[in-house]
Amino acid sequence: MKPSATFDLIGVGSPIMDLLARVPDSFLHQHVSGEKGGMVLVDHDEMQRILRKLDGDPAYSTGGSAANATYNASRLGLRTTFLGKLGNDRLSTIYRHAFARAGVDPSRFKQADQPNARCLALVTPDAQRTMRTCLGAAMTLSPEEVSVADFAECRHAHIEGYLVFNRALADAVLNAARAAGC
Secondary structure, three states: OOOOOOOOEEEEEOEEEEEEEOHHHHHHHHHHHOOOEEEEOOOOOHHHHHHHHHHOOOOEEOOOOOHHHHHHHHHHOEEEEEEHOOOOHHHHHHHHHHHHHEEEOOOOOOOOOOEEEEEEEEOOOOOOEEEEEEOHHHHHHHHHHOHHHHHHHEEEEOOHHHHHHHHHHHHHHHHHHHHHHO
């Protein structure tokens, strides 16, 4: 046990803003390529194109696998912080503030000069979710940006499983966490 730890948990992963829009089946047929249901990665332009076709603004909430675990650990009373890369837009500001309001220390977020990651869930009347995800800023976190200082005073690290798809980044995170005593 690490008695001097300021944080019980540091989450590491992709801070993705979840967007939720209720749409008729006809919306999918007219504006979204691919099968109904599931998740498809899209680029920023495709995400913007789909968003412009919606009748109104989607609802949103913070998301991302490790981000959700960290956010809810904070709500349960653990002292938490998060390491991930936010964008430079309105959604990233909302994301950071939501984490701070939930009690998650936001000081270890990195910042990119591009839009925040987002996942648009298009929900049809049968409750089926068709998701389109733009990883944006989240995917620009590089091994060189991860340091032992990011894990200082953290007792445990919760690392998103998706991180293993970037072996160099996963190794940098694990090495820094170990070096810091997580």
